Amino acid sequence: MCQVDEEYNGLLESPVASSATKKCNKCKETTAALVLKPGESLCRGCFKEHFVHKFRAMLGKNRIIFPGEKVLLAVSGGSSSCAMLNQVQEGLGQNAHKKLRFKPGIVYIDEGCLLGQSTEKRQKTMAQINSLFKMTGFPHHIIPLEMVLNLPPSVLEPVHLATDDPAGSYKEAVDHFMQSSPVHSVDPRVDRSELSALTDATNPQLIAEAQTQTLQELFSRVKTLTAKEDLLHTLRRHLLVSTARTEGYSKLMLGENCTRLAVKLLANIALGRGAQLAVDTAFCDPRYGDIVAVKPMRDYTAKEISLYNYMWNVPYVFIPSLETKTADKSSIQRLTESFVVKLQVDFPSTVSTIYRTGEKLQTASVTEDIERAPLKCLFCMCTLDTALGETSAFQATLISEQLSNVGTTPMQASLRPDTQTKCGAPCDQQDGEEHCQAQAVCCSHKGGDSMNLESLLCYSCQQTVKDMTSVEFLPQYIMSEAQRRNRRSQIRHEISEFLLTEDGDSPSIKADS
């Protein structure tokens, strides 16, 4: 810090440098080193204090992570998740002010296969990540994306735990924790013995080349970068949740920052992901049931994080992604990001405004999610927004889509979610049974060979699948689960037809869902 001051002193004479000697708004003594937001400039010391406080406050306020609980940190190597890892390390340190008391582990997913990286390059990256993780002393799991092909279909079913009042159970956990173990026993290093076994199990050399090819085949069938990013996000999330389950973690910590979430919120709207808005951007994401995803970095802007990492030498590894070196218009996500950061230049409250709007959406829909509608999307595991009434905007979209698609080739038509809706809507109004038989061609019980995937997906995930030329390379766990769900709804459908006679004049297919 002193060094910086000295360097400024030399600049005092020059006219522009006068602003460089601006004092910190907080301590009013030291020279400011950064502009947090207009009118708020902080010195390095106050910035660090502000940064650290925000992290502990976020976790403290939400009371979601119990003392002694095993928490899996998803670290991509990027600045945001590495700052998160750094904050957890500091928070567990002996001299931390508001000490964190959970047991962290780290997971890294290597996506090099999608960037066409050679095995050597991937191993080099994983070795870099490995040494970064080793320094923390936390148990860590380095997993190639190919492992997603080995997931069980059960990963797509949320696991529901019998939960009572969360506030009460938090208190219980604290009490239990205080009684059973003195604070210092939560040393993260106790798990070190597990470490070697885990890293061996995920040795990158064990990736079969065939699996790499399968994934590459899958992504080569996706036509747009927008859909590629979406599909990758989906698969990555399944792998993270599954890893957390098999390794005995009950929380998943994600490093998404406020800028990222603002971009995601707008991109979600553009992608038709209305149903996911709330859980995707809220602090707490309960969609997986037993594994709760939390986002402790959601109050930090990308600028705060990058500056913190730079000023305090937080190590991170730059890992190229699908978006690397792509133009602003290459995908909806990329375009939204460019829109938001450009707006941010002239209107510095852009990100926080978007983000606060997101917070308002949160409460209502999150509770709705848990209580209502048991049908979940096969991909993103959010409540199906397609199981709606006939008068919904979604049905209107479908009808106009069907009308505008009259005369498309059968190849294209087979990819459309027409089965349920085409048959469902008219069946409701006219005498169900006969009509349904007449239209049997379009019903979902048509036959086993054409998978009715889209009826199991939310509107947005349907768009992703529509951007794929073929679904044949989708991982087996997704296909098996889709078959199972299709069979189940088929049986439900048959039963509902049977029940129509009893029910008189209001037969409804929706009633069985």
Add this chain to the structure above:
Amino acid sequence: LAAAALWDVLGILLGGAELLFDGVKEHHVTLPSQSEPWNMKQLLVWIGQNLLKERPELFVQGDDVRPGILVLINDADWELMGQLDYELQDKDNVVFISTLHGG
């Protein structure tokens, strides 16, 4: 001002911004002498012409840095230093950090 003076500037690129510079993070640069001091605006033009290896629009937009790329001059936010109008001094240290997803 001494017109003959050369400005030695250390430029550092981070957060993926280095990818547009052949992956090289540190650039020791000696700016050619000119009658008045170099400012950041001129430095950006010079970087675009002499250091950038590809996709200039991913680094410079108009005569400013691309939104989402942070600039630090001697380890301080350039927003405190007059941004594009900042007059470079000899041995200045300029850091560019991309905060964009994927660099």
